[in-house]
Amino acid sequence: MTGDRPESGEVPLLYSEGNVAARVALEREVRGWSTTELAERVTKAGVKMNQTAIWRIENGTPRRRINLDETLAFSRVFELPLEELMSPPLEGLDVDSRRLVQEAVEAFYEARDARDRLHHAVVAISDHIKAHPDSSRAIHEQCLRLMGDERDARTLSGDIEDGGHY
DSSP states (O other): OBTTBOOTTOOOOSSOHHHHHHHHHHHHHHHTOOHHHHHHHHHHTTOOOOHHHHHHHHHOSSOOOOOHHHHHHHHHHHTOOHHHHHSOOOTTOOHHHHHHHHHHHHHHHHHHHHHHHHHHHHHHHHHHHHHOGGGHHHHHHHHHHHHOOHHHHHHHHHHHHHTSOO
């Protein structure tokens, strides 16, 4: 096998440097990043790399080799487990589908993080009210002032009274 490209009749490796190169190109394209932007992100992740190196990894003949530090940096930059980065791309997903899934995954994690942040804030306010019961009414009024919507403020106040968001 030459350069991780299968010769006739050979089965491609499940994990290979060629898979990493293909995934680098795919993941960069899915995110809409230029080769320059990816090189800057990899450099910020701690591995100096330029645009030419990215292009040669993706398109070079022969393809530029990828060392372990670079592979780890790509994994970090793309926020993919190393095993996923080294795996061949799934069949049947075009770039638009991958982009939509990527957006949904990012939104999911942002929403989860926001729910966690809200829960911790609500618990802290609830604990504060337990320690300072006289502040309860003013806290609820402040929720209404800041939120502007009485129904939303009542929902938040209810979560505070219950001692948590979930």
